[in-house]
Amino acid sequence: MDQPRSEISQLGEFGLIDRISKNFTLTNSTSVKGIGDDAAVIDLGDTYLLVSTDMLVEGIHFDLSYSPMQHVGYKAVAVNVSDIAAMNGKAEQITVSLAVSSRFSVEAVDALYQGIQSACASYGVDLVGGDTTSSTSGLVISITAVGRVAKDRIVYRGGAKPNDILCATGDLGAAFLGLQVLEREKQVFLEDPNMQPDLEKYEYLVGRLLKPEARTDIVSELADAGVIPTSMIDLSDGLASDVFHLSRASGVGFRLYDDKIPIDTAAYETAIEFKLDPLTCALNGGEDYELMFTISQSDQDKIKNHPDIHFIGYAHERKDENVLVTKQGNIVPLKAQGWDHFR
Ligand code: ADP
Numbered sequence: 410m411d412q413p414r415s416e417i418s419q420l421g422e423f424g425l426i427d428r429i430s431k432n433f434t435l436t437n438s439t440s441v442k443g444i445g446d447d448a449a450v451i452d453l454g455d456t457y458l459l460v461s462t463d464m465l466v467e468g469i470h471f472d473l474s475y476s477p478m479q480h481v482g483y484k485a486v487a488v489n490v491s492d493i494a495a496m497n498g499k500a501e502q503i504t505v506s507l508a509v510s511s512r513f514s515v516e517a518v519d520a521l522y523q524g525i526q527s528a529c530a531s532y533g534v535d536l537v538g539g540d541t542t543s544s545t546s547g548l549v550i551s552i553t554a555v556g557r558v559a560k561d562r563i564v565y566r567g568g569a570k571p572n573d574i575l576c577a578t579g580d581l582g583a584a585f586l587g588l589q590v591l592e593r594e595k596q597v598f599l600e601d602p603n604m605q606p607d608l609e610k611y612e613y614l615v616g617r618l619l620k621p622e623a624r625t626d627i628v629s630e631l632a633d634a635g636v637i638p639t640s641m642i643d644l645s646d647g648l649a650s651d652v653f654h655l656s657r658a659s660g661v662g663f664r665l666y667d668d669k670i671p672i673d674t675a676a677y678e679t680a681i682e683f684k685l686d687p688l689t690c691a692l693n694g695g696e697d698y699e700l701m702f703t704i705s706q707s708d709q710d711k712i713k714n715h716p717d718i719h720f721i722g723y724a725h726e727r728k729d730e731n732v733l734v735t736k737q738g739n740i741v742p743l744k745a746q747g748w749d750h751f752r
């Protein structure tokens with residue numbers, strides 16, 4: 410008899426992870442948090458060890474026709490450091506695993522590692538190992554970051570309480586618009602290789618996509634201000650999708666105000682140029698690598714003058730009610746249309 414066959418696309422990335430995780434339980438007392446947060450948490454006695462892995466695949470996460478190898482290396486480190494930051498921790502070491510086809514030269518691998526080295530220097534992390542293999546096609550880079558956080562300072566996705574204030578750092582949607590710009594220029598170039606793209610106007614957007622930074626600065630500034638968020642996640646999938654992650658883990662719902670969502674001017678203007686809604690780009694774009702977190706109302710004054718922290722909404726008891734409140738006072742259900750690579 411034929412074995413049943415289900416398509417991965419029917420489950421999606423998160424459905425697939427749920428399916429994997431339900432067959433595993435944690436058996437060691439040192440395994441504090443397994444699947445389901447930005448990093449795994451391991452009890453070292455006096456502190457918590459944080460471990461996070463992210464893989465970047467050519468053709469899925471990056472396109473080498475417009476991503477320089479140095480930037481791919483830098484980004485692969487930054488996105489892992491970002492996951493450690495999302496636990497309120499500090500990354501200290503990385504391992505780098507590489508699958509590389511004969512299409513790539515030694516110099517290309519050198520360039521990739523220049524980017525990795527530069528990110529290691531920016532974030533103060535050490536490269537301590539990895540693995541190297543050939544691949545039949547393309548480049549795959551998988552990085553594992555290891556970090557630490559004091560036990561009384563750890564922040565999970567699941568700690569938000571009703572009435573907590575929802576905060577987002579930086580600005581959102583820019584990386585997605587950078588991608589639109591690069592994809593358009595690529596098409597133009599393919600049709601006429603003599604056309605040289607003029608990307609100056611879009612420099613910020615393209616930079617946000619190709620060379621994102623982990624917000625380790627925010628982690629230290631929150632500590633300096635005496636604030637420990639009640640929950641936190643890094644914004645990799647898109648604001649809306651990541652709101653659902655906090656909501657599900659914390660058992661609360663969120664109300665967001667559309668006029669509080671931070672959008673950079675260049676992102677706003679480029680969205681209009683592409684006939685896209687700037688707010689939709691900010692809600693569903695993804696790859697911003699900003700931090701989103703909740704704080705108790707009593708902590709709001711401590712960070713209210715921070716130029717890069719925006720109060721975008723609040724948590725409430727109804728966990729199934731994640732909504733956007735418009736300036737006109739309309740309430741629109743949030744839709745998670747973030748990045749799912751299996752769709
Ligand atoms: P992030 O976007 O923060 O990197 P992911 O959405 O990739 O997080 O992963 C969510 C959770 O699922 C994490 O705890 C991650 O370690 C876990 N996870 C993802 N893929 C797998 C897998 N193939 N096997 C086991 N755990 C996984």
Ligand code: MG
Nearest residue numbers: 447492643645
């Ligand atoms: Mg994350």
